[in-house]
Structures are given as structure tokens and as C-alpha cells.
Amino acid sequence: GAVVSQHPSWVICKSGTSVKIECRSLDFQATTMFWYRQFPKQSLMLMATSNEGSKATYEQGVEKDKFLINHASLTLSTLTVTSAHPEDSSFYICSARPPGLTNTEAFFGQGTRLTVV
Amino acid sequence: AQTVTQSQPEMSVQEAETVTLSCTYDTSESDYYLFWYKQPPSRQMILVIRQEAYKQQNATENRFSVNFQKAAKSFSLKISDSQLGDAAMYFCAYRLGAQKLVFGQGTRLTINP
Numbered sequence: 001g002a003v004v005s006q007h008p009s010w011v012i013c014k015s016g017t018s019v020k021i022e023c024r025s026l027d028f029q030a031t032t033m034f035w036y037r038q039f040p041k042q043s044l045m046l047m048a049t050s051n052e053g054s055k056a057t058y059e060q061g062v063e064k065d066k067f068l069i070n071h072a073s074l075t076l077s078t079l080t081v082t083s084a085h086p087e088d089s090s091f092y093i094c095s096a097r098p099p100g101l102t103n104t105e106a107f108f109g110q111g112t113r114l115t116v117v
Numbered sequence: 118a119q120t121v122t123q124s125q126p127e128m129s130v131q132e133a134e135t136v137t138l139s140c141t142y143d144t145s146e147s148d149y150y151l152f153w154y155k156q157p158p159s160r161q162m163i164l165v166i167r168q169e170a171y172k173q174q175n176a177t178e179n180r181f182s183v184n185f186q187k188a189a190k191s192f193s194l195k196i197s198d199s200q201l202g203d204a205a206m207y208f209c210a211y212r213l214g215a216q217k218l219v220f221g222q223g224t225r226l227t228i229n230p
Contacts, residue, residue: 110160
């Protein structure tokens with residue numbers, strides 16, 4: 001099946017620094033990728049929809065300048081958490097769906113655990 | 118806006134027994150997709166089963182089956198012959214066309230040996 005790879009799996013950074021998370025579709029081209037945030041014991045909350053070659057679409061309440069999304073190619077989307085603070089510590093997950101038929105499933109990356117100290 | 122509700126935060130079942138996880142959703146659309154995802158301790162999201170709303174027949178995947186009641190907007194997951202490896206968080210999700218997935222709150226399933 002299709003594979004989505006996310007890197008890094010975990011990262012620890014100092015408060016005030018920026019962290020970049022990569023999401024790659026390994027065997028299909030993804031014009032759209034999705035970024036989720038998951039707090040402990042909670043559900044996945046959609047942060048933004050990443051669109052190849054255009055600006056990302058952010059969900060209400062998500063700071064665009066805080067969470068920068070770049071989808072520069074058909075196989076790579078990046079999420080940069082800028083000026084990270086401890087409250088940004090969370091589990092971030094990306095997903096992508098092969099284009100074409102709408103009945104195809106979405107595939108998820110392994111997730112990235114971000115800890116801001 | 119579409120919403121998905123899982124009213125059971127936690128469920129437990131004896132190994133080899135059957136358990137049903139509940140899910141209801143709210144939508145005004147007639148053609149959409151419903152999914153059950155499993156999230157084990159590794160936190161990797163795994164698709165368990167999916168259902169197209171236009172299909173009346175309930176989807177089945179080996180030990181996993183759904184009871185899709187379109188009029189009632191209900192989409193429950195039945196796990197038969199529960200195994201220790203089934204222990205995980207289970208999320209019900211809704212998708213309209215190529216749009217985003219909307220997830221329920223999740224149900225933590227424990228398998229008792």
C-alpha cells in the first residue's frame with residue numbers, strides 16, 4: 001500500500017527556536033496533504049491543508065505565522081513550528097491521499113513528538 | 118459543519134469475545150465516506166475499515182465489521198474474536214468527497230486476557 005513517511009519521529013528543542021517536520025509521500029504524488037495535532041489522550045485536530053504550489057488552508061484558530069506550511073513538491077510538505085514554546089509540545093501527524101478517485105483512503109505518517117523545553 | 122461523536126471513551130472486552138464500538142455523525146450530505154482507524158501505542162494511524170454511504174451493504178474485513186445505519190447516522194464497529202493486538206485507540210471518521218477527515222473523540226479499547 002501507499003506509504004507516507006514523516007521525519008523526525010521525535011524532537012526536543014529549546015523555547016524560542018524553530019523546528020521543521022517533513023512529510024513525504026513515498027510512492028504517489030500528493031497534491032494535498034493534511035497536518036494534524038494530537039494532544040495526549042485526545043483526538044486528531046486538523047491544523048491545515050497543504051496544497052502543492054499554493055498557500056495552505058488553515059483551520060480556524062490556528063496561527064498561520066506560528067505554523068508555517070510549505071508544499072514545494074508533489075511528494076513533500078513541511079511544517080515549521082516557529083518560535084516554539086512549551087505549549088506547542090504535542091504530537092503532530094501528517095496524512096496524504098493518492099489523487100484521482102475519491103474513494104481512496106488517506107495514509108498517515110508515523111507522527112512527530114515535539115517537546116519544547 | 119459535520120461532526121462525529123463517539124460516546125464511549127473506554128471499552129474493555131475479554132479475549133476471544135466480541136465488542137461493539139459506537140459512532141454517530143451529523144451531516145446533511147447524502148454521499149460521503151466513513152472510516153474506522155486504529156491507533157496502537159506506536160501512534161501510527163491504521164485504517165481498519167471503510168464504508169461508502171451509497172452502499173447499503175455493511176463493510177466487513179475479516180474479524181471487523183460495521184453496522185451502518187444511514188437514516189440514523191450511526192456507524193458502529195464490531196470486533197469479533199478479540200485479540201490482544203486489537204488493544205488500541207479507535208477513531209471513527211467522516212469524509213465528504215476529497216475533503217478533510219473529521220474524527221470522533223476516540224474510544225480506548227482494552228483486551229483482557
